[in-house]
Amino acid sequence: MRVALVSMLTQNHEETGATVRTRRTAELLAERGHEVVVLCAQWWDGEIHEFDHNEVTYRAVTTTPSSGTFASKVPFALREVKPDVIQVVNCPPSHVTAVKTAARFLRVPVVVDWWSKDDRGSARAYRRAAKSPDAVLVPSEMIRTEVRELGTKSDDVHVVPEPIDVDLVREAAAEERADVVYARDLDEHANVESFLLALAELRDKNWRAVVIGDGPERQTAEQTARDLRIDDRVSFLGDLSAQEIVPILKGAKVFAQTATFEPFATNLLWALACGCISIVEYQARSSAHELVEGRERGVLVTSPQELADEIVAASGYDHWTIDEDFSTYDYRNVIAEYEGIYTAEIDDYGFF
Template sequence: MRIAFVSMYTEQLRADGATRRMRRVSERLAASGHDVSVLCAQWWEGEVPEFEQNDVNYIRVTETPSAPKFASKVPFALRRVKPDVIHATNSPPTQVTGAKTAARFLRVPVVVDWWAEREGDSSSACKRAARGPKRVIAPSQMVKTDVREYGASEEAVRVVPESIDFELVREAEADDRADILYSRHLDQYANVESFFLALAELRDKDWRAAVIGDGPERAEAEQTAADLRIDDRVEFLGELPPEEFVPIMKGAHVFAQTAAVEPFANDLLWALASGCVGIVEYQARSSAHELVVNCDRGARVTSPQELADEISAAAGYSQESINEEFASFDHDDVLRRYEDIYADAIEDYGWF
């Protein structure tokens, strides 16, 4: 299958949840034998109009990011690629409009992968992007609700979660350096303060905690731990690859999820698969609670005090290092869901 991704931003140019998701999916599709191109703003050096990395062919649409210019040029780039299906990310939403313009001439379907809106994405442009595509993919029910509110039909939206390497979870050895974990990019939405406030309530208990992740708010997080006088029991491990953080998750007992914004809580998913008891502090713009709704080893709370209480209650759970309940989130299983959506969109398009 010839698949053309349309995304002005790539992870190499602007790393965030949407671009990381697009890169993972595009590279896994390419590794599975599909012909994959990414139409984007140039992120590589030199004058060459195309650049191949990990079997994905990146094609320059514009030299620098410019939403209006990119949207106007992407139809011409798509006509040269001649894909079987167009996979567009939702932001900036004008690129979806450009992709749909090309799709009408090429007579191929557009699938939009909706992660989150970025600053500058207007409501009217988001509505135009949500309406009309054959399929809209959302990582969670929360994001699906957002897309529906923009006007996408119920039958058009499919939920496809993030994925993990479940074989790695099965094979990794446990590293028991920490009892309680927090893991996420430490930005303004990390809300690691709630985690530390809960730990401070448990000063008289015997525990060791670790924070996995890095980011612009790390120094402030370290200062908060010091102010609460728990810094001697909290280890900041920085950014780690799965090969390093999975053993730590398998050795831990509790994973706390407190982030204020989370289209999909991927770190929580890894932790649950690794046997942790997952405790989620409910946040209006986080979908994390969806992962523990029907999970025996999970709980939802609404405050640091409740989080502290649930951490204490987690002592009643057995120590586990794997949870087969989450095997369906393996990379291969989730990739097949993308392939099925593409095939379904192509077949459905043939009826009109």
């Protein structure tokens, strides 16, 4: 299958949930033997038009990110690629409209991978983007609700979660560095303060905690730990790879999820797969609760005090290093979902 992924920005421009998801999807499809072309703004040096990386071909539509110029040029780039199916990110929404127009002439289906909305489009533009594709892929039920409210037909929306490498979870050795773990990009949505306030309630208990991740709010979080006088028991480890995070999760007892915005809580998923008792502070703009609802080793709370209470209660659970219930999120299963949706859309498009 020849797949065109359209995303002006890539992980090489900026690391966001959407760009990481696009790169991962492209590389997993390539591993499965598909011919994958990512149409993007150029991120590599030199004057070459294409750049191959990890078996994926990146083709420059523009030399620098420019939403309007990219939208005007991407139809011509798609004609050169001649894909069997096109997947486009939802931001900016004008690119979805441009891709759909080109796809009509190419007679191929368009699938939108919808991570979240941002300020690069008006409400009207997002409604148009939600209604125009043949299918919309979303990472969670929360985002499914968002696109349905924008006008996408229910049958056209498919929840395709973020994947994990279950073999890595099975094979990694446990590393006993912490009892309690928080892991996420430390941006304006991280809400590390709730986690630290909960730990401060437990000063008289014996625990060690780590915060994994980096970002603009890291210094503030470190200062909060000092102000709460728990900085000697909380280690800030910065960004770590999955290969580094998984052993820490397998050695820990509790994972805390407090972020205020989360289209899909990938680090929480890793923690659940590693057997952690996972405590989620409910937030209206976070899908994290979807992963723990109805699970014995998952708890919902609404305040730092409740989070502290549940950390204490976690001592009553056995220590696990893997939960096979989450093997369904393995990357091989998730990429098969993409393939199935592509194939169905290609077949339906040809039929009609």
